[in-house]
Amino acid sequence: MRLHIKNVSHSYDQVEALRDIDFGIEPGEVVALIGPSGCGKSTLLSIIGGLLKPTGGEVLMCDQAKPEGCLNPLTYVFQDFALLPWRTVAGNISLVLEDHALSKSERDDRIAEVLAQTNLSDFADAYPKQLSGGMKQRVGIARALAVRPAVLLMDEPLSALDAQTRILLLDEFSDMFARTGMTAVYVTHNLNEAVRLAHKVVALRRRPGTIKEIHDIDVPIKDRVEGMPELIAHEQALWALIRDEAIAADKELEHVA
Amino acid sequence: MSRDVEQGAPASLVRFRATGFNPKSNPVAAWASFVVVIALWQLGSSTGFISELAMPSPVAVAKALWQLIVSGDLWLHLGASLQRLVGGWIMGTVAGLVVGFLVGMFTWARSPGVALVSALFPIPKIALLPLFIIWFGIGEPSKFATIAFGVFFPTVINTFGGVDNVQRNLIRMGQSFDLPMTSVVRKIILPGALPTILSGFRISSSIAIILLIAAEMIGAQYGIGALILAAGNLYQTDQLIAGVVVLSLMGLCVSWLLGRLDRWLLGWR
Numbered sequence: 001m002r003l004h005i006k007n008v009s010h011s012y013d014q015v016e017a018l019r020d021i022d023f024g025i026e027p028g029e030v031v032a033l034i035g036p037s038g039c040g041k042s043t044l045l046s047i048i049g050g051l052l053k054p055t056g057g058e059v060l061m062c063d064q065a066k067p068e069g070c071l072n073p074l075t076y077v078f079q080d081f082a083l084l085p086w087r088t089v090a091g092n093i094s095l096v097l098e099d100h101a102l103s104k105s106e107r108d109d110r111i112a113e114v115l116a117q118t119n120l121s122d123f124a125d126a127y128p129k130q131l132s133g134g135m136k137q138r139v140g141i142a143r144a145l146a147v148r149p150a151v152l153l154m155d156e157p158l159s160a161l162d163a164q165t166r167i168l169l170l171d172e173f174s175d176m177f178a179r180t181g182m183t184a185v186y187v188t189h190n191l192n193e194a195v196r197l198a199h200k201v202v203a204l205r206r207r208p209g210t211i212k213e214i215h216d217i218d219v220p221i222k223d224r225v226e227g228m229p230e231l232i233a234h235e236q237a238l239w240a241l242i243r244d245e246a247i248a249a250d251k252e253l254e255h256v257a
Numbered sequence: 258m259s260r261d262v263e264q265g266a267p268a269s270l271v272r273f274r275a276t277g278f279n280p281k282s283n284p285v286a287a288w289a290s291f292v293v294v295i296a297l298w299q300l301g302s303s304t305g306f307i308s309e310l311a312m313p314s315p316v317a318v319a320k321a322l323w324q325l326i327v328s329g330d331l332w333l334h335l336g337a338s339l340q341r342l343v344g345g346w347i348m349g350t351v352a353g354l355v356v357g358f359l360v361g362m363f364t365w366a367r368s369p370g371v372a373l374v375s376a377l378f379p380i381p382k383i384a385l386l387p388l389f390i391i392w393f394g395i396g397e398p399s400k401f402a403t404i405a406f407g408v409f410f411p412t413v414i415n416t417f418g419g420v421d422n423v424q425r426n427l428i429r430m431g432q433s434f435d436l437p438m439t440s441v442v443r444k445i446i447l448p449g450a451l452p453t454i455l456s457g458f459r460i461s462s463s464i465a466i467i468l469l470i471a472a473e474m475i476g477a478q479y480g481i482g483a484l485i486l487a488a489g490n491l492y493q494t495d496q497l498i499a500g501v502v503v504l505s506l507m508g509l510c511v512s513w514l515l516g517r518l519d520r521w522l523l524g525w526r
Contacts, residue, residue: 051433072434082430086448086525095444096434127525147434 002027002062002183003151008047009056009208010040016208017043021057023202023214025151028181030221032198034188035242036249040209041187042155048185049074049153066150071100075149079156081136083128083143090115090124093143114142118172134165141176152184158193167226173197178222195234196224203241206249213241313495321495322502330484335503337479338469341397345404346465353409353461354454357416362446374413382407383471390476400472407468408461415457419450452526455519462511470504481507 003025010018017040025031033041046052048059066073083092090111097107115121118138128136137157144152157173158166174196176182188194194201195217205212217234224231295315301307302314309317325331360370382403389399389406423446431441473482481500488496 049433051429074433076430076433078426078430080426082426084427084445084448095431096436098444099435099437099440129525 002029003048003185004060004062005044005048005057006060007057008044008054008059010043010047010052010054018047018054019208019210021209021211023211025183025185027183029200030177030182030184030186030198032186032188032194032201033204034191034194034201034238035204035209035212036206036246037189038249038252039204039206039245041204044204044209045076045153045155045185045187049076051076061150067148070148070150072096072147073150075144075147075152077137077140077144077152077154077157079159081128081133081140081160083136083139085128088125088127089120089131089139089142092128092139093146096143096147110146114145117145117176118142132165133161134169137161137169138172150183152182154184154186156187156189158188158190170196174221174224178220191235191238194238195231196226197221201234201238203238206245212245215241310492310494313498317495318498318502321493322499325484325496325499331503334479334481334484334500335507337477338473338481338507341400341404341472341480342465342469345401345469346408346462348401349405349408349465350412350458350461352405353412354416356409357413357454358420358442358446360413361417361420361450362442370413370417374410378410378414382468383475386472386475395476400469400477403472404465404468407464411461411464412454412457415460416450416454419453419457420446422453423449452523455515455522458515458518459512462515463508466504466508466511 005021005023005025008018008021009016021044023031033044035041043052047054050059061073084095087095093111093114094107097110102110111124112121115124118141120135120138120142123131123135128139131139137160140157158169161169170193177184177197184197186193186197198217199221201215201217203212203215204210215234215238217231219228219230298307298312299315302309302312302317307314313321322331325334356366356370356374359366360374385406386399386403389402393399393402427445427449428441431445436444469480470482470485473480474486477483481503485497485500488494488500
């Protein structure tokens, strides 16, 4: 097991966001976290990567399962890209390599390699403001890949993009997972993304966030195509699972300012 | 039914309504305004409408300025002033940046820093010059101290405001890649705060010029402020206005330099 989320609970002041979350992530597995807004899925992702201290429980990482040349085992891809506007595409990737003991040529090699993997080679010297949303997220992916992560933590990576770009990037993610066998935790509220990319879908219930069901999808990722009957069946099963929660979330008044 | 419009039913033209509120720049008009004002001024002086004693003509001011240049007095005054301006500004800015970063980043510095700055910022710094003269003597150090003190506070306020405004998600991104603290400060917080810091430089440099002149008027042998004061005492209004023109040019130079600095450091915007 690469990651073990062990009895994790978290509260913000009075509000209990997560209660007793317990599951494991195997090497090479893509786990999607789904649930209505307010179910604590982003909170859970922050806890998994060590950006938030849970009020209870812990996350354990298996050290042996690190890929070669791994500089940052748990690496995030952010919804809002989090690119430095004053650095070029190559500079943004360089940022996460500069503090490691890599020679200039090793660093340049890694940058060139991940730019090629994400089809960004022609944009190395462009600034983020010149790029479309989809390109910015490709830079986010390239930056994450540059540190050769053990687990990719993706926080709604397609939510800030328009519908067409989302379709394109979803295909690219699917290719990437199929090709590299990357381990990943993928937070989304979009069930279509979940059934296209995940081996295992963890559906959360809200207030407090607990695991409602862990849903396995056994079609190999490389065989999955848009509109495949099996995937549609899975998507409908997931929707049936969280529909009531989503309705409740929709009707709720905001308590926390 | 709405098709009737196309088929010859009475129709009225839709009027364009979004006019105005969109001023555009015109460099020719900018220069022309100078020419017109100076020409009118000269006309008023030549016809005797403006008394030569109250307000010398542009030609007389130009002559006085030329006199100052050829006699070498101008360079003496300007040199003394620039030295004080640059020295005092740099001292105040460096101290302000350090304190601003501390206040912006650390809880322990936050509340004490903000409280002290808020209490001391509103004091007109020139009021402290007599105290600085007692501490440092009538010479240069008291003038440096006045300027530095005046520059310090707006720099602190702008710096910590700039640090506050750096997007939290960028800092969290840096931490998520395990960037060391020094790298987060140098590569994320500093460049992120730079636009606000640089706009603070515009405020602090104009404060520095005001304090420079005030300090020089209180006690200095050389300096543009001293020159203006001495000319006023002797009713040499042409020399007085010449000094004011030099100040205006100095202000323009400073703002031009800061503009260059902006373009050099903030090219990414």
